[in-house]
Amino acid sequence: MKDQPSPLRETDDEARRLARVLLRSARYAAIAVLDPDTGFPFASRVLLATDIDGVPVILVSKLSAHTKALARDPRASLLTGEPGKGDPLAHGRLTTQCIAEPIEHGHRFHERIRTRFLDRHPKANLYIDFPDFLFFRLKPEQASLNAGFGRAYHLDGGDLIIQSPANEEIAAKAAETVRDLVERHPDVAGALAARLKAPKSASWRICGIDPAGFEIISGDFLLRYEFETLAVDSDHICSNISKIAYSIP
Template identity: 50%
Template sequence: MAETPKEKSVIRETDDEARRLARGLVRCARHGALAALEPQTGHPLASRVAVAPDMDGTPVMLASTLSGHTAAIMADPRSSLLLGEAGKGDPLAHPRITLFTRAVRIERGGEDHARMRRRYLARHPKAELYVDFGDFAFFRLEIERASLNGGFAKAYSLQPADMILAPEACAALLGWEAGAVAHMNEDHRDAVALYAEVLCRAPKADWRLASLDPEGMDLVAGDRIARLWFETPLDAPAALKTVLVDLARRAREQGGAGGAA
């Protein structure tokens, strides 16, 4: 009896290119579609939410506890988050990622809350009007798995380790990031502009450094976000200055102008 032919899987093997694409989609997202289960009916409830990445790459959202989607994730933390900009042309031809997540509320007063508040406001400065209201809270949408669609016939299934940095990789930079970001924005805006406009090939704008992590930096100008990856992940804060100076030098050599970091 002839064997039944095996059905060919549409899921590609996850490689470094897919991991970089997935991490970039999360790092560069300003908003996404959150799906949760409505407590009263169990029906999926989809809402647009604003997001920002924590240092390890976990998406963070700020939400009012009076909203329907917040009530849903507080009753059942299982949720999904769709990220990815449609861009020009066929929206289905552009990369997007669905994160299968579990929402974790972050209590006020601790270092985690302070870090998330700072990183979130760097992306969404208008949220400063209500971020400290008593009915608003930050939630980490902790990734349990992900489905990446890199375009037609480019489907991948990813695990947390493909996207999220290990705690030990972030630990050394946690105490340095806020000061480094402030220093660059206050004293070296010319270098920040070089990073965005030369190395990231972004249009000229009022660029600021939003955040740093061991793998790279995120730059913002209004609604625009540019991601600059380091050639080698940082393993110690002492290497940060060297990396920033080297990036500014490389940008000047490629045709930019400005001061060193």
């Protein structure tokens, strides 16, 4: 009996880039946890952001079923990727298996994560500081990318994490970096939206930077752009963004 061919393709840089964009551009995700009472998978929906190293972040109520499940067993899976026109299965999606780490008030990452989350989800300001809410960092362990029919890939958790010595420095200066960039180029977000062929919208703004890229947002629309190489500092990020916005195509 002949061995069946593997349905998986060899993971290449294009697959890694698509997986990172599917994860980092998602404003929400389906999350699956293990019900502590029954052991059955339990699925829900959560708002999603990313930390400076690209690790996905969720904000949840301590009263929710999935939060109680994560407190008992930190294993979780995220499903990201938006269906488009036609067959939903023809569009890319990513399942990321993660280990959840709680980030409560007073944690050294809390303020950074809070700022980045609100930049993407400003309406969360209504409840983000309630005492019964907390963040989880969902560190990727491995992932499965389906980029469409016949295009399946396996990824390691490290393929989705920004492993840069500049992470902390860039995070500390992120708000100042964006503010300075906008002061020099007031139309930079609109120029980026035009260059990236974003949906037409009244106002776009930069809502996140990191060594690997940036996001722009307008209402429910969010676009992620990945740099060709990791930026080494904030000036490098500004230079990259300016070139993307204003260079001749």
